[in-house]
Amino acid sequence: MMFIIYVGLVALGVDIDVVFGAAGLWKHSKSEGHEDYGLLVSEKARKYAIVKVVDEPVSLKDGTTVLQFETRLQSGIECGGAYIKFLRPQEAGWKPEEFDNESPYSIMFGPDKCGKTNKVHFIFKHKNPKNGEYVEHHLKYPPSVPSDKLTHVYTATLKRDKEVKIMIDGEEKKKANFLAAEDFDPPLIPAKTIPDPDDKKPEDWDDKEKIPDPNAVKPDDWDEDAPMEIEDEEAVKPEGWLDDEPEEIDDPEATKPEDWDDEEDGVWEPPKMYNPKCAIAPGCGEWKRPMKSNPAYKGKWSPPLIDNPNYKGVWKAREIPNPNYFELDKPDFEPIAAIGIEIWTMQEGILFDNILIAKNEKVAKSYRETKWKPKFEVEKERQQAEEEASGLDFLASIKRKVFNALYQIADIPFLSNYKPQILVSSRNMLFLICNISISLV
Known part of the structure; x- marks a missing residue:
């Protein structure tokens, strides 16, 4: 199995024996149903980590960059991830064996599903030039993870026009602008102003828009004790109602087990069954009038609400200039220095294959058509x-x-x-x- 990393049009093959595994056992394994091999998550309920440092860091600042990989959830997925982290340059002296969930990345991309979470993540970390802190920015309303057990190819194309395009199996599922506040959470560009953290609401500030009418009086005819429902006095017992027949009877075909001991097991009683006579009658047993809504019911009285004469509105802290505000014409991404898979999953059988970075969309498209599509068609026919x-x-x-x-x-x-x-x-x-x-x- 090969990780194929494309930088421009030059393909660099990376053998599986130069990447590092941790915790769960990675395997070089065939995909179910055909001869294609991949990197397999072989055990359930384990953490997995594996990484490969690229020969030269890949810049994301200029032109187009395509991030693409295939994954197959052969056992389905109830709780786990199948995403990839594209790591930024690490601190001096860092070794691949040290790769874990704390290793900083530039972009995290791929499927994740657990509980209410069902999304194809696209997250990028960006350095705030004012305070030097890195902030995670999550794509809003990302596409959902395919629910079958076939191989799918995930593609994220970062464009020179500040946009990212997310595709699954070559079909566009989401497009977003890195600088648009409505596309990422939190927005890449911070707000110009922020609420003053030192501003406090005055003690006499009344923010209740409505108050109970102090002059209201409960009406004399208001009965708080009247029940919500009463018997329907006009109801009549249906003709044919079997008053003397129980709804359940002893099963006439049941017999006491031969090994039943009355002294140890107690007195044996036959199991109950639904009375067949009740199936052809309006009903069985004691007939009772049905309940109906009580027209006199009013419930507990409370005074009506009126406008609060002292209402001052919703209090908000005053706005002050945001000390961390900055402006950008385009994102200042960190380069990709390594590719890593760092996941936790409750299912085994997750298979990764054909991971690539390309500077040309045609390269990624060619890989989808020549590598992914043939095996996808085989798997689809088998599934059908x-x-x-x-x-x-x-x-x-x-x-x-x-x-x-x-x-x-x-x-x-x-x-x-x-x-x-x-x-x-x-x-x-x-x-x-x-x-x-x-x-x-």
Whole structure:
């Protein structure tokens, strides 16, 4: 397996034995269903880290830069990441063996899913020229992670016009401007002013817009104790209601187990079953009038709200110039000095392949068409065949369940007179299910 790093049009191959693994065991493994190899996350519930330093740092400041890689979630993903970190130059003396989640990066890109999180991250770290601090800027409203188990190719194209384009399988899913406040959180360009942290709300500041009317009086006819619901006095017990029949009866076919010991297990009681007589009657047991809304119900009285004569509005701290404000014509990205995968996942089977950096979009497109697309088509055909086969198995199980249920119903004593009609219905239903299965095939 090779990591292919493209800088311009020059391809540099990096053998797997010069990258460093940590925690979980990385494997050089075949992708399921074909002969293509990749870098495999082999164990669940583990942390993984692996990194490769590039021969020369890749500048992101001028022209177009394409970041692209493939990943396949062969076991699906419930909680875990499959993203890549494009590291900026590290401190002097740093070694690849020291790579971990604290290693600073320039861009983090790729799928992540856990709980409510389901997104393809694009995060960049940018240095504030005023205070020297690095700030993470997250793409707003990123695309979702594909839900299947096929190989997908993720592409982030950084353009000279200050835009980034996110593609999945060559299809554009998101476009954003690095300088637009509505595209990244927090915005790259800080606000010109900020609330004064030393400004305090005056003690006599009244920010309640409405207050209870102090002159309001509860009406004399207001009954706080009236219930929300009352019995419907006009309701009449349905004809045929079986007052003396319980809704559940002892199962007449149940027998006490041979190994049942009354002294140790207690007195044996047959299990309960639904009373079949109740199925053809309006109801069983003691009839009670239904409840209805009480027209006299008003609930607990409270005085109405009126405008607060002392209302001063919502208090806000006064604005002061932001000491960390700066302006830029374009992002000042740190160069890419290494490529790293640093993830935690609850699923095994995540496969990475064909990681590249390119200065030409045609190179990335060619790689998608020649490397990714052929194996994606193979995987897709295999998936469709498996889905069709599982669909037929599912329909066959439905047919068995329908037959069993209808034959059991037909054997109920009080329905014995209707047994021929029930069996005819079961055959008709089978015919319908067969037609459904044929149409699906």
